[in-house]
Amino acid sequence: MKLRHLVLVDALSERGSVVGAAAALHVTQPVVTRRLHELEAILGVALYERGPRGITPTEFGLAFTDHARAVLAQLTQAVRHVEEIADATRGHVVAGTHLAGSNLLIPRAIVHLKRRHPDLGVTVREGTPESLLIDLTAGRVDVVVGRLGGPGAENIRRTPLYDEKIQIITGARHPLAVREQVTLDDLEGYPWILPGSETRLRQELEAYFAGHGLEPPRNRVETTSFLTVRQLLIETDMIAALPGLIGADDPRLTALPISLEGVGHSVGMTLATDRRLSPATQALVTSLRTVAAEIADGAPGDDVQKA
Template structure:
């Protein structure tokens, strides 16, 4: 490409399929994985990537030992491609909702914090008023959900806020909640008047994945108390998995305080984790407006968060 010469992206050669393919390759890390996701053959996917690189006149991916690695051009153009795809998806859904009156779909991503109390209550309140509106819930890690939100496959994320708002995402705090240590109600330590971290380390643990902020905070807690991280552990973020393991085994888990109040089979341990606190809230894309269905869900989330706040901080 000549200096100061922009690639001609509007001459009809670049198609939406090129952008969809680029997004899939960036997420999957291989041509094979992207082809499988898009239900095309590997040669078709390879040809599509070559066409896009010819249009842009740059190399978008380098081959690495574990697959394709985005170049600086690939990272930059993937971000723009996802924004374009997100706007297109949003436009299509907006038209459908306008044509369908009370019908529509709100797609919300969630992880452990916020999914156990706030989101179910907001959905129930929304469905009571608009029974024909569909709410699709997607579970995932905070990092994977942000990718889905940027690409327009999610309308919003409900969960822990670990970053401040930036150019790409707007974050709205709804309430603060502490993390507590819990076991099943007939656990050997249930009902103990006092426990220490060294004793707890002798039991199996459920820990969040290493990519999460809570995991890093728990690792720091063990390190600052000179206690090794439990070797006998399961890494899980799905509440259904965590809850069943808590009920069936002697595991110790760190969970949001509200979970212990909602589930009588789970009890808190008398060891404070008060320094480990977090804010629960909404993460929204900064560059596009929510659909009418997403707005309706957001309104219910804000309303239900007020009730959660009153439970967590009762007045005199």
């Protein structure tokens, strides 16, 4: 068995097709098929079921993918760790984030980090919680920052940093933005921006609507991209349910005076438990903890004020 077999399984499981894996690995489809046959012959089991819409991992494929990603993550960390030991002032950390962590915590933590380690490189990747957990397991991401979900797998550790309420947000020029009181009935007729159906926030919102005898809005856009959400709110009469801190410091957005009882979350970080933190990752984790404490206390943060 060779390293290329592990890389192949990671790509196949992530992309769900031979075509997608070939594109990701920059090889031809016959090469992907041949290497997969080689690996299945070595293991003596079928790793994927072939179908008209692609491939699906078998029980063996799921198990082997987890181990392959763990090995790849360890190799990636080993190379980076040696590089950082060779030059302790440098290094690189990759942070994955989704909506709850992208607007305030991540930017402030980066400011805090760069003031103390100016030569340390930082890459921020946005994605869905599910895709980021895969990247974390595979070592493509060092830490995931955002809303915390359930207990998760044994090889990850979720650490809450602060709690954040969900609020109804509109553009500052929205007809409802000047109201001192807003009810659910007032929201009818306006288009909504909702997170994807696979997200926990979407599920909580649908439960909230159902609890008030309402159907989820039919006139809606689904996205978790903060830049897209913000621009749609500014330029249209759309409504969104977002973390409250998103609209707190943005003069072009407004939080409506309406309660979403039962809808909220903890913002925190998720780390892999089966590998040692690199010095760069440890530095970012320290900055995340420091900035999160300031956010929880309601302080703007000295680093942000000076920036």
